[in-house]
Amino acid sequence: MELQTTIYLFVGLSFALYLGIAFWARAGSTSEFYVAGGGVHPITNGMATAADWMSAASFISMAGLISNMGYGGAVFLMGWTGGYVLLAMLLAPYLRKFGKFTVPEFIGDRFYSKTARNIAVLCLLVASLTYIIGQMTGVGVTFARFLGVTSEQGIYIGMAIVFAYAVFGGMKGITYTQVAQYCVLISAYLVPAFFISLNLTGNPFPQLGLGSDFIGTDVSLLSKLDQVVTDLGFNQYTTTAAGSKLNMFVYTVSLMIGTAGLPHVIVRFFTVPKVADARASAGWALVFIALLYTTAPAVGAMAKFNLHATVNTAAVTGGDLYAADASLKYEARPDWMKRWEKTGLLKFEDKNGDGRIQYYNSATKNEAVKAKADAAGWKGNELSVNADIIVLANPEIALLPNWVIALVAAGGLAAALSTAAGLLLAISSAVSHDLIKGAINPNISEKGELMAGKIAMAAAIFVAGWLGLNPPGFAAGTVALAFGIAASTIFPALMMGIFSKTISDKGASAGMLAGLAVTLFYVFAHKGIFFIKGTAYLDLIGGANAFFTITPEAFGTVGAIVNFAVAYLVSKMSAPVPQHIQELVESVRVPKGAGSAAAGH
Incomplete structure (x- = not known):
């Protein structure tokens, strides 16, 4: 069967499976719409959580980033995996244990404030829409x-599905659709990794193949890759860092x-019957996630080689x-190159007119590499x-x-x-449950809220599609801004809400706004999203990466520190947290049956 027909078959069958499951498991109540009725089995929820967690960034981009960056790409591996462990x-x-539908609802109740809830909704919407x-x-x-369609047509098809x-x-x-999607995506990731590892190292397990010898030699795959990339002027693959330490x-x-702090994954833990099931599903999800995340470094290195x-x-x-005949002739390039050239994501420019493809780091500072390239007649x-x-x-x-x-x-x-789908549900829940029911119309019926949720979901799909078709300049090609916003706003609010009884409503609100403001300011100054006549964007912050060499993608940590500090200081100057809220925090944090012991401290 030819390739295109095989692709149509696999993709068509997977879509038919998703739609069939969705029809079978359609929601009939707000509880089913928001949290699947709260009766999902921990293993099922773990698999669905893994699918929700491992986005296009994990499946498509992470190994590519590791492949390009080498050792420095480990920040994504450590950051995303460590984030799941924190969660x-x-x-x-x-x-x-708190037992509500959404993250803004927890923040609103814990900080006894509609203002805090609405700020959380704002942060959730900005982070989720940027991420999507x-x-x-x-x-x-x-x-x-x-x-074989345009990327715009692809987005329209995705919106419809x-x-x-x-x-x-x-x-x-x-x-239940995400359970099926996990099975598809993990198979799609592991099967080619097994084949490629076997071809390059003779070891079918990529996690082990990464440290094995290149087949037919006594040189390790990583050593051989290091030799090739450094000879071509690139940084050594196994030691390159992502900026300063x-x-x-x-x-x-x-x-x-x-x-x-990303709410579309947090809400998954509201779908299980008991707190113990939330812990169990977290463990299962980590197992399912580890299958892909332990494979990604091998995929990146082997693809690079x-x-x-x-x-x-x-x-x-x-x-x-x-050597004159070492580079691939352009006319003899393999079919996969021809196919990817059509997408615009792979490009060739014959700078020296020899009809061959030269792939090296022409910007290298290595004089030996430059001398060899010049001697070979390479022009870049x-x-x-x-x-x-x-x-x-x-x-x-x-x-x-x-x-x-x-x-x-x-x-x-x-x-x-x-x-x-997970992000869209988080957006829909924030609009229908937290804004419409929580702030605009508290007396709305369950049927009305369910309809509002579906309308909000449809509107969110439309907005997400439009943003995919017309990505704003500050977000195109990266989801780092989404993580920065969640890091500087939602995560600190949740941590303080659970582990501190002294953070007040005004403190939480001020902290979230301060974290959001400094993060957006630093990121937007780098991206040129300030309309101040006669002012250079980066002059506003003292130049690129001016704050202790920190890049805008990493600034969410600074925003979180600002959030914590502002929340603490404002709370010190505010009225004390009501006693019933302190008791609520105690009941959420302390295991059942331990209340009397805790009260004695």
């Missing part, structure tokens, strides 16, 4: 390559606390990388490869069977759609 240990069980841009972009990229199962199914439909640290922390080996055959043979790097294609193109680069390529296509779409 599972410090937030999920307590929020489940990346998911819709991932849908567009995957459709564009594998279904999500609409079909999210609006009618709510959390109940999304939960301080920036790498705060970047990791920002991703961790930002991930723990395969790409170099495709363009420069001397990478495998150990010959002269700068001629190949541009977008990091987002690494995972999707990996089985094609490795010349794997068509069914593996088709499986990866279905997996990429499953990853993007599963997280998009």
Whole structure:
């Protein structure tokens, strides 16, 4: 069966499965719409949580970022995994014990303030809408390559699919659909990784293959990769850091606390019957997540090596990388290159007119590399490869069977759609439950609230699609802003709400606003989103990365520190927290039956 037909078959069957499950598990009440009726089994919830967690950023982008950045890409691996551990240990069980539908509802009740609840809604909407841009972009990229449509048409198709199962199914439909999507995406990630690891190292397990010897030699795969990339002027793969040590640290922390503060995953722990089930589902989710996250470094490194080996055959043979016949002839480029060139995510420019593809770091400061490139007649790097294609193109680069390529296509779409559905539900819940029922019309009926939730979901899909088609300049190509906003606003509010009885309503509100303001200011100054006549954007903050070399993507940590500090200071100057709220915090934090012991301290 030819490749395109195989892709249509795999993607079509996966979509039919999602829609069938959504029809079977459609929501009939607000409880089913928001939290799937609260009766999801911990293993089922763990699998659905893993699918919700592992977005297009995890499936499509993370290994690509690691492939491009080398060791420095570990910030994403550590940050996103560590964030899940924070959520599972410090937030999920307590929020489940609180027993409400949404994160803003917890913040509103804990801080006895509609203002705090509305600020939380604002932060949730900004973070979720920013994050969803990346998911819709991932849908567009995957459709564009594998279904032969434009990225815009791909986004429209993705919107229609999500609409079909999210609006009618709510959390109940999304939960069981995400179980199916997890099975698809993890198969799509692991199967090609097994094949490629076996081809390169003789070890079928990529986690072990990463540290194994390159097949037929006594040189490790990573050592060989280091040799190839440094000979071509790139930084050593295994030691390159993401900026300064301080920036790498705060970047990791920002991703961790930002991930723990993203509400579309937090709400998953409201879907299980008991607090013990929330803990159990957190453990299961970690197992399911680990399958992909422990594989990603191997996928990134092996894809990097395969790409170099495709363009420069001397990478495998150990010959002269700068020999006249070492570079790939453009007219002899493999079919996968031709297919990805059509998407615009892989580009070639023949700068020296020799009809061959030179792929090296022409901006290197290594004089030996420059001398070799000049002697070979090279006039600059001629190949541009977008990091987002690494995972999707990996089985094609490795010349794997068509069914593996088709499986990866279905997996990429499953990853993007599963997280998009979770984000859309969080947005819908914030609008219908926290704004309409919580602030505008508290007496709305359950039927009316359910309808409002579905309308809000449909509107959110429309807005998400529009943002995917017209991404704003400050968010295009990255979801770092979403993590920064969640890190600087929602996470501190939840932590203080659970573990402190002295933070007041005014303190929490002021903290969230302060964290949001400083983070947006720093990020937007870098991205040029200030309309101040005659003022250079970066002059407002003293230049690029002026605050202790911290990049805007990592600034969520600073925003969180500001949030904590402002909340504490304002609370000190405010009226004391009411006694019944202190008792609420105690009841949420202390295990059942321990209240009397705690009261004696």
